[in-house]
Amino acid sequence: MGLEEKIPDSIILTTLDKVVNWSRKRSMWPFSFGLACCAIEMMSTFMAKYDMSRYGMEVFRPSPRQADLMIIAGRVSMKMAPVIRTLYEQMPNPKWVIAMGACASCGGVFNNYAVLQGVDRIIPVDIYIPGCPPRPEQLIHAILELHKKVEKESLKQPREHWGRTA
Amino acid sequence: MEEKVREFLQNRFAGAITREDNFRGDQSFYVSTEDLFAICQALYEDPDLSVRYLADLTSVDWLGHEERIGGRFEVVYNLYSLQHKYRFFLKVILPAENPEIASLTPIWDGANWLEREVWDLMGIKFTGHPDLTKILTPDDLEGHPLRRDFPITWEVPQFNWNKDKSPEVIK
Amino acid sequence: MESKTLNLNMGPQHPSTHGVLRVELEVDGETVVRARPVVGYLHTGIEKTMESKLYYKALPCTDRMDYLSPMNNNLGFCLAVEKLMDIEVPGKVNYARVILSELTRIKSHLVWVGTHAFDLGAMSVVLYAFREREMIVDIYEACAGQRMMSTYIRIGGLAKELPSNFEKLVRKFLKVMPAKLRDYEDLLTHNRIFIGRTKDVAVISAQDAINWSLSGPMLRGSGVKHDLRKDNPYCGYENFDFDIAYGENGDSYDRYLLRMEEIRQSLRIIQQAIDGMPEGPYRAHVPGVVLPPKEDVLHKMESMIFHFKIITEGFKTPVGSVYQGIESPKGELGFFISSDGTNKPNRVRVRPPSFINLASLPVLCEGHLLSDAVCAVGSVDIVLGEVDR
Numbered sequence: 001m002g003l004e005e006k007i008p009d010s011i012i013l014t015t016l017d018k019v020v021n022w023s024r025k026r027s028m029w030p031f032s033f034g035l036a037c038c039a040i041e042m043m044s045t046f047m048a049k050y051d052m053s054r055y056g057m058e059v060f061r062p063s064p065r066q067a068d069l070m071i072i073a074g075r076v077s078m079k080m081a082p083v084i085r086t087l088y089e090q091m092p093n094p095k096w097v098i099a100m101g102a103c104a105s106c107g108g109v110f111n112n113y114a115v116l117q118g119v120d121r122i123i124p125v126d127i128y129i130p131g132c133p134p135r136p137e138q139l140i141h142a143i144l145e146l147h148k149k150v151e152k153e154s155l156k157q158p159r160e161h162w163g164r165t166a
Numbered sequence: 167m168e169e170k171v172r173e174f175l176q177n178r179f180a181g182a183i184t185r186e187d188n189f190r191g192d193q194s195f196y197v198s199t200e201d202l203f204a205i206c207q208a209l210y211e212d213p214d215l216s217v218r219y220l221a222d223l224t225s226v227d228w229l230g231h232e233e234r235i236g237g238r239f240e241v242v243y244n245l246y247s248l249q250h251k252y253r254f255f256l257k258v259i260l261p262a263e264n265p266e267i268a269s270l271t272p273i274w275d276g277a278n279w280l281e282r283e284v285w286d287l288m289g290i291k292f293t294g295h296p297d298l299t300k301i302l303t304p305d306d307l308e309g310h311p312l313r314r315d316f317p318i319t320w321e322v323p324q325f326n327w328n329k330d331k332s333p334e335v336i337k
Numbered sequence: 338m339e340s341k342t343l344n345l346n347m348g349p350q351h352p353s354t355h356g357v358l359r360v361e362l363e364v365d366g367e368t369v370v371r372a373r374p375v376v377g378y379l380h381t382g383i384e385k386t387m388e389s390k391l392y393y394k395a396l397p398c399t400d401r402m403d404y405l406s407p408m409n410n411n412l413g414f415c416l417a418v419e420k421l422m423d424i425e426v427p428g429k430v431n432y433a434r435v436i437l438s439e440l441t442r443i444k445s446h447l448v449w450v451g452t453h454a455f456d457l458g459a460m461s462v463v464l465y466a467f468r469e470r471e472m473i474v475d476i477y478e479a480c481a482g483q484r485m486m487s488t489y490i491r492i493g494g495l496a497k498e499l500p501s502n503f504e505k506l507v508r509k510f511l512k513v514m515p516a517k518l519r520d521y522e523d524l525l526t527h528n529r530i531f532i533g534r535t536k537d538v539a540v541i542s543a544q545d546a547i548n549w550s551l552s553g554p555m556l557r558g559s560g561v562k563h564d565l566r567k568d569n570p571y572c573g574y575e576n577f578d579f580d581i582a583y584g585e586n587g588d589s590y591d592r593y594l595l596r597m598e599e600i601r602q603s604l605r606i607i608q609q610a611i612d613g614m615p616e617g618p619y620r621a622h623v624p625g626v627v628l629p630p631k632e633d634v635l636h637k638m639e640s641m642i643f644h645f646k647i648i649t650e651g652f653k654t655p656v657g658s659v660y661q662g663i664e665s666p667k668g669e670l671g672f673f674i675s676s677d678g679t680n681k682p683n684r685v686r687v688r689p690p691s692f693i694n695l696a697s698l699p700v701l702c703e704g705h706l707l708s709d710a711v712c713a714v715g716s717v718d719i720v721l722g723e724v725d726r
Contacts, residue, residue, distance in 0.1 A: 033350055035357060036379055036722050037404035037485060040448070044474075047467035062351070077725070079304035080357060080378045083349055106323065109397065113311060113319040114303070114382035133485055189657035190420050219563075220550050224686040226658070226675045231683075242673065244660060244688070248547065248561065251568040255660070276550030279696040287384075302377040302725055311385055312684075318382070318389050 017154050024068075024094065025150045028143075031067035031091065032060035036074025038101040038133040045136040055143065064090040069146070071139075072125075075103035076116040088123045096150070098142055099125045102132045167252040168193050174215060178208055187257075194242075194255035202243075202258055203268040209245065210273050219246040220270065221253065223280035225288045229314035238262035239290055243270075260290060269295040287312040342370055347710070349378045355452060356721030358714065360698070364707055372702040372710065374695055379725040387685040391651035392418050392492060393628075395685065400486040402687065403723040406445040408437045408477075409665040411490035414685075416571055417661035417672035418492045421654055422626055429617040430494045431573045436507060436610045437480070437490065438572070438663075439603040443514070444473045445666035445718075446596045453593070453715040454525060457534045462524055469517050476506045493627030494620030507611050514604055522597060535589040539701040539713035542587060549697040552690050553668025554595050555717060559587030565664040577606050589716035596718075599666075626652045651680035667691050667718055687726060691719040 034042060046052045046060065061067040064087045076084060088097070099119050102108035105128040107117035119125060126149060129142045175183055175195060182205060185196035197205055209217040222244035228235045237259035246253045258267060269292035270277040281292045282301040289310035292298060300307075309316050321335050322328070348359035357378035363371040383402055387395035399410040412434055419426065451466030474484045479500040481487035489496045525531045541551070546559040556563055564581045566574040582598035584591030621627050624643055633640035658675035668690030677683040694717050701713040 036381075037401055039356070040404060041485065044467060044471070048464045049468060049471050064350075075379070075381055077304075077378060077380050078307070079380060080349065083357075083378070087350055107321070109401075110381050110383075110386060111320050111323070112382040112386050113307075113317070114380050114385075117321050117323075135484060187657075190423065190659050192658070192660055194658075218547050221552075221662070221669065222550075222660075222671060222673065222686070222688040224673055224688075226684040226686075228677070228683070231677055240675075242658075242686075244671070244673070248563055253569070253660070253662075274550065275545075275548050275700075276693060276696060279692065280550075283692075300377075302380040304377070304380075311382060314388075314683075316385075318385055 017156075020155060021151050021153055025147045026056045028057050028069050028096075028147075028150075029059050029061050029067050030057060030069040030071055031064055031087075032062050033064075033070060033087070034073050035076065035080070036103065038073035038104070041133040041136055042071055042073045042100065042139060045139045050136040050140065052140065052143070055140075055147070057143065064088075065092060067091055068094060069096050069098065070123075071098045071100050072104040072119045073100045073133075075108060075110055076119050076122075077114050078116060081116050081122050084119065085122045094153075096126045096146055097123055098127045098129065098139075098146065100129045100139060100142070101134055102130060105130065108132060167247070167250050168254070170215060171195070171209075171252075171254060174209075174212065175205065179205055192253075192255060194257050196257045196259065199258055199260065199267055202256065203270065203273075205256065206243070206245075206270055206273055215247060216249045217245045217247045219248050220244070220274040220276055220280075221246045223270070223277055223284065225284045225290055225312075227288060227312065227314045232262070235259060239265045239288065241267055241284070241290060265290045266293055267291075268293055269298075271295055286310065289313060340365075345707075348375075355714070355719055358695075358719065358721055358724070360710070360714070362702075362707070362710065367706050367708075369702045369705055369707055369710055372699045374698050376692070376695070376721070376724050379721045381722070381726060383726045384685055384687065388682055391680055392654070392682065393647065393651060395682065396491065397486070397488050399687075400488055401722060402689070402726055403445075403665065403667065403670070403691070403720045404485065405448050405720050406441040406666050407486055407488075408441040408490055409445075409663060409670060411488060412438050412572070413661060413663045413665070413670045413672045415490050415492050416663065417659055417674050420659045420661050421657070421674055421676060422492075422623070422652070424493050424621050424623050424627065426494055426621045427617045427619070428573075428615045430619060430621070432610050432614045433495060433499055433619070434490060434572050435574065435577070436607050436614075439606050439610075440473050440476060440507075440510075442603050442666045443600050444470055446600050447473075449596060449666075449718050450521060450525075450593070453712075453718075454531065456711050456715045457531060459525065459528065459531060462521055465517065465520060465524075469514065472506075472510050472513065476503070476510065479503060479506060491620070491628070493623060494618070497631065498619050504611060504614075507607060511604060511608055511611070515601075518597065518600060525593070526597075532590060534709075534712055535593060535716070537586070537588050537590075538705065538709045539589045539716050540587050541697060541700055545697070545700055546587065549700065550693050551668070551697055552693065553664070553666070553718075554592050554599070555668065555694045555697070557582065558584035558592040558595050560585055565662050565669055569662070571661070571663055574606075577609050579606050589712050592716050653680055654678060654682075662688065665690060667720065667723070668694060687723075689723045689726060691717070691721075692724045692726075695719050695724055 099105045182201040187194045226240040239260040241258045243256040345362040349357040359375040361373045399414045400407040447466040451463030454462040481489040543559040582595045629640035634644045654676040656678040660673045662671035671688030673686035675684045
């Protein structure tokens with residue numbers, strides 16, 4: 001059956017980094033966490049037509065302690081900001097953050113007293129997606145770019161912002 | 167229906183209507199602060215008019231137009247009669263200092279959150295409200311955002327050329 | 338033995354609160370003694386932002402309130418401004434608006450039925466519902482080039498001419514949808530688990546519903562006959578033949594049946610509208626207030642001047658305040674605009690149906706089981722963007 005027959009009882013040489021990054025990349029569990037409009041596009045991305053499970057990412061975790069990717073989908077209000085920071089800190093390392101949409105990236109059209117001008121003020125962000133809201137293809141592209149980023153990481157040099165407080 | 171409401175108000179509360187206004191078919195009656203609760207109660211209980219539905223409750227800040235309006239704040243009660251399919255507005259003018267009005271929660275449960283919202287965003291106090299606390303804004307926000315003199319707080323967007331400066335906030 | 342109640346916090350990050358709703362629950366064993374919704378975690382200051390913008394530029398903010406039915410929000414705001422400026426729109430615009438707003442209603446109800454069933458454990462419906470939603474989103478995209486926040490309905494008409502394949506797309510949807518609707522009903526209507534989770538759960542009586550100022554499916558589910566499309570018609574709804582669905586018991590199951598029936602009635606309306614669609618301009622001709630058509634801007638001097646003036650200065654409005662309510666999928670969505678005679682509104686008040694419907698959550702939950710609280714939150718059909726604005 002399959003791969004096992006092709007490589008019977010043999011040794012494969014690779015680097016630990018590669019194996020770890022490969023497995024992290026291929027089984028990324030997003031945190032099911034929607035804020036506003038973009039959350040609906042995020043849901044579309046994971047539904048039948050766009051189908052994120054093609055990339056091993058369909059397992060949405062409702063608890064931050066089981067997730068390693070946080071997609072900030074929507075505007076972050078001043079009241080929500082401390083909650084997001086707490087949720088981020090509850091996620092185990094390694095963790096990645098995607099700021100989806102204009103509001104999460106920079107405040108978007110809501111430049112006012114109530115909205116945080118970009119979620120990067122409170123948590124470190126890996127990928128920014130423009131758009132209001134971004135199309136599902138854009139989110140898929142962002143996630144694939146994140147996969148590339150994960151591939152380049154090394155266990156010897158942990159990501160600079162691990163444990164960093166913003 | 168408009169005639170009926172006017173007649174009802176004039177018969178039951180003589181002199182309560184200070185002004186009337188009909189703009190684009192929206193009929194509003196300006197009533198005095200003291201009579202508002204009694205008027206709403208009477209409208210609610212009257213079987214003929216049966217104004218049982220408080221569609222909306224909101225407020226307007228007329229900063230800079232006080233003379234024309236006769237006060238700074240205007241509380242707008244959007245009443246609807248489900249039986250007659252008729253909508254009209256009761257408006258109350260409140261002064262700039264300590265705006266206060268009787269709460270309608272004893273009549274309508276639905277007024278609870280609407281009044282809390284007006285208190286939070288406009289700073290109009292509703293006496294007799296069971297739980298007059300902030301509802302939308304964070305607890306640490308001071309002031310009432312929808313007042314015209316509350317700054318919208320515009321922040322200068324950061325680009326490459328000003329990314330090293332800390333963001334400038336314009337009020 | 339001493340017995341104590343337990344305080345439980347649900348949200349703001351909770352998968353079944355449809356966003357960032359937080360509910361403080363006090364439970365006695367499995368029974369909810371007290372429920373207190375805490376909102377404001379998505380407070381965006383939209384009303385304040387709209388006050389600081391010209392009427393044209395305030396329009397995109399409305400999309401982002403109830404993001405499940407953006408076109409209905411556009412419609413409400415545009416109708417209110419049109420009422421303020423006393424603008425009459427051409428017949429074709431009304432027909433197009435009716436089609437788009439009914440499509441939006443279906444879109445919103447599809448997301449609702451999917452997520453509500455998902456909360457109650459029926460996982461598959463959401464996958465199907467989003468599949469059909471994509472068809473409506475495609476129509477949006479054909480019209481405006483955007484999948485969600487189209488801002489297609491503008492003051493005085495539409496943003497641009499309806500696309501050439503509009504009729505084809507809508508007719509295709511009309512052909513496909515009834516069968517899909519039967520699929521959802523096969524999955525849910527007689528599903529014993531679904532009935533068990535929703536029947537006699539989150540009940541509200543007609544009198545309570547009126548007293549709590551509920552609107553939309555929440556009010557009609559209790560048997561109160563109130564629908565603005567019939568009672569105070571706008572956009573020429575009086576020309577269409579359709580029925581309003583009512584519930585009897587005011588429970589979650591009735592509201593489900595009612596929303597399914599609303600989808601069916603919406604399909605009826607769309608069918609009539611697409612059959613009787615008149616020819617004509619896509620925007621009213623009101624110089625100085627309504628933007629001239631883009632073709633004219635490129636070729637005619639006056640149109641270009643008007644275009645420039647409207648974009649930069651806006652238009653002066655008469656002093657006064659207007660209210661325009663429309664029947665959005667969630668309930669009565671009203672826009673109250675009070676104008677002080679300048680080119681910016683003095684105050685824009687949105688009557689948010691979900692906010693007012695959500696206020697009745699304590700009535701729906703208290704005295705019932707904890708797991709029914711999830712069903713109650715779901716059956717209200719809230720959108721936090723509109724609750725918090």
